[in-house]
Amino acid sequence: MCAKSSKTKVKKARTWFIGFIVMVILISFVIYKMSLGRIYPITANKQFVSINSGETYSGLIDKLAEQNKVQFPFVLKIYRKLFIQSQLKAGVYEVHHGMTVREVFDLMSDADNAQMNKIMVIDGTTSKQLLERLRKDPNVVKTVVNLPEAEMMKALDIPYSHLEGLLAPDTYFFMKGETDKKILLHLYHRQMDTLDREWQGRATGLPYKNKYEALIMASIVKKETSVDHELTQVSGVFTRRLQLGMRLQTDPTVIYGMGDRYNGKITKQDLRTPTAYNTYTITGLPPTPIALPDAKSINAVMHPDDSKNVYFVATGNGGHKFSENLTEHNQAVQEYLSVLRSKKDGATP
Structure with a gap:
């Protein structure tokens, strides 16, 4: 009786252990599917996702959790700490429908994956400083920035003799390979829109x-x-x-x-x-x-x-x-x- 009872206990323990392992696997799978394995939420077949300078994985995870787009945010943070050693890279990333949260996080850990070029125009700096940055930017096609100022203004068709002050400070994202002309004209029209609006509403x-x-x-x-x-x-x-x-x-x-x-x-x-x-x-x-x-x-x-x-x-x-x-x-x-x-x-x- 003792030997039979002992075998029964071992069998029950083995069964319980196997059941426990299966349950842990199932729970882990569910947690994975609701966190790292969840499809990253986008509204089209593909979508550009912008990450600003200073944003962190932790902040992005918290935002997704608040929007109820992922569950178990602590799992995402543990994964990031263990497997992604670099910081979240600023830029614009092309996310395709069907990509998991883990795949998107891995994508954003490498700035080379950014589909767009980030250009910062800091208020109070000069147009000369901006032009120099554009000249050195390998992602910008140079068509006007190396011209003398008079020729550049003519090529841009801007009705002023000097570029100074005419470009709106901000952080911009342009496609890699964009021309300097298109970038400068976009900044110019932004500044003129602001100037026109404020001039119309000016004090007497x-x-x-x-x-x-x-x-x-x-x-x-x-x-x-x-x-x-x-x-x-x-x-x-x-x-x-x-x-x-x-x-x-x-x-x-x-x-x-x-x-x-x-x-x-x-x-x-x-x-x-x-x-x-x-x-x-x-x-x-x-x-x-x-x-x-x-x-x-x-x-x-x-x-x-x-x-x-x-x-x-x-x-x-x-x-x-x-x-x-x-x-x-x-x-x-x-x-x-x-x-x-x-x-x-x-x-x-």
């Missing part, structure tokens, strides 16, 4: 003869502050200076006029040396924009603040201090210099 009494002059001012405002809430204040200062007949006296225009001579600092001699862009020596606006302004800067120029400030200076701790008169401004300058001295000495200002 602005000191600009046309929208191009407003664009010039927008580029100056963009270069003077990177703090969004200061844009209308800086715009207001320069608007009032123009209305009062004061010179703009803004350093970024001096730097732009210096061109390749600029080595990172401005001297008193630079401020006294006349150029077409030196607003310490000329009255009014320079002849062209000095950078690529974004939509916020253009909007700020069309809607300057209604204060009485005509001066501003950096605080040394981020941002600027605005003043209505020279006495207040001189005091603000001394405070700024004091902050700089304190920082140089290693003290807390």
